[in-house]
Amino acid sequence: MGAQRKIRVAVVFGGRSVEHAVSCASAGLFLGAIDRDKYDVVPIGIARDGRWVLTSGDVSRLALSGGELPSVEAVATPGVSVTPQAGPGGGSLVFSGPAAVPPDLGEVDVVLPLLHGTFGEDGTIQGLLEMAGVKYAGAGVFASAAGMDKEYMKLLFAARGLPIGPYVVVRDRDWGPAASEAERKSVLDEIGELGWPVFVKPARGGSSIGTSRAADLDELEAAIDEARRYDRKVLVEAAIDGVEVECAVLEGIDGGPAEASVPGQVMVDPDSTWYDFEAKYLAANTRMEIPAPIPGPALEQVRALSCAAFDAISCEGLARVDCFYTSDGDVLVNEINTMPGMTPMSGFPMMWAASGLPAPALIDRIIATALAKRDGLR
Secondary structure (H helix, E strand, O other): OOOOOOEEEEEEEEOOOOOHHHHHHHHHHHHHHOOOOOEEEEEEEEOOOOOEEEEOOOHHHOOOEOOEOOOOOOOEEEEEEEEEEOOOOOOEEEEEOOOOOOOOOOOOOEEEEEOOOOOOOOOHHHHHHHHHOOOEOOOOHHHHHHHHOHHHHHHHHHHOOOOOOOEEEEOHHHHOOOOOHHHHHHHHHHHHOOOOOEEEEEOOOOOOOOOEEEOOHHHHHHHHHHHOOOOOOEEEEEOOOEEEEEEEEEOOHHHOOOEEOOOEEEEOOOOOOOOOHHHHHHOOOOEEEOOOOOOHHHHHHHHHHHHHHHHHOOOOOEEEEEEEEEOOOOEEEEEEEOOOOOOOOOHHHHHHHHOOOOHHHHHHHHHHHHHOOOOOOO
16 A cells, blocks of 8 residues: 555445445445545446446435436446456556546555445455455455355354244245246245245345245245246245344454444334335335334344354454344344445444444444455455
8 A cells, every 4th residue: 555645445336236226325325425535435336237437426326316226327437447457466456448547546455345236245246356366345255155145144043053033945946947846835835834924035135126025825926936036046934023123243343353233123114015125215204213122131132143143154344134023022133234235224324323433434444444354364
């Protein structure tokens, strides 16, 4: 890192997944909150077709508002492409385009991969950056992949003794074109033991895209087909009688234990049936109550289990853990999100702000943790 310049941070957003717009909105919050007196910021977008491009980073055009979804294409700098590249002195990003682009712009100190879903949150970009020798924030390759695949996430949670709810995995061989009627019936019987309703979701997806609530067998089959549009492996989860409580987690400082925020509870817009994509990002009256209105001992249990879930998949940097507080007073771990949404409506930044770490300080913490990694080691 050069002594004559500020820390240079590449904020990478967009991507090829169906969560492209959410990633753009996350970048909008980061770009608007990051301290420009401390950091040189390089906003890099990954278009839906996979092209890496330099962008304007126009915060106003990266918001989830006005009924339009933001995109990288809307803020791309014409003609300037970006390529990660390894080198003897460490990795860099190479910019190709007009001569007006400063030649040293790609000498970044750390990448913030604010990508959600496949080709970003699943270990793919993490592996690419590691091969190029570029430091990055957040979970490594394994934790990203494990956190993305809900089946293996739950297997790791169970192996660590964390309490989880009942679920069934529907694989392509169970439901695809080659599946026999006997195989399909066996899966349906297993799902039937979960009781009704159930929630059906792509095993490797997020932002509730492709997720449905099924109240009976007819709705179940339609829900599985919908989830299979996004992933050939599907997770069917029993509905939990209780409320969903979220908790934000950060990697500990200087190798210390993970730290959990004050937990919060999403209060879904009364006009929404459940917490789907519209309710999460577009509904006017969805809000988060912090701290979650559950008993104090349960709040502490959510925090402890969230840190345990973080450790269970060897997570780094940051994560959001979603739990259930049941009507019986128990706490169950539902899932972990290794690159949580950072939009103004997202719980992660709100919960840390309520815990005394507003967005600029939160960004400082995430960057400092990433920069502290030894080159080539995580």
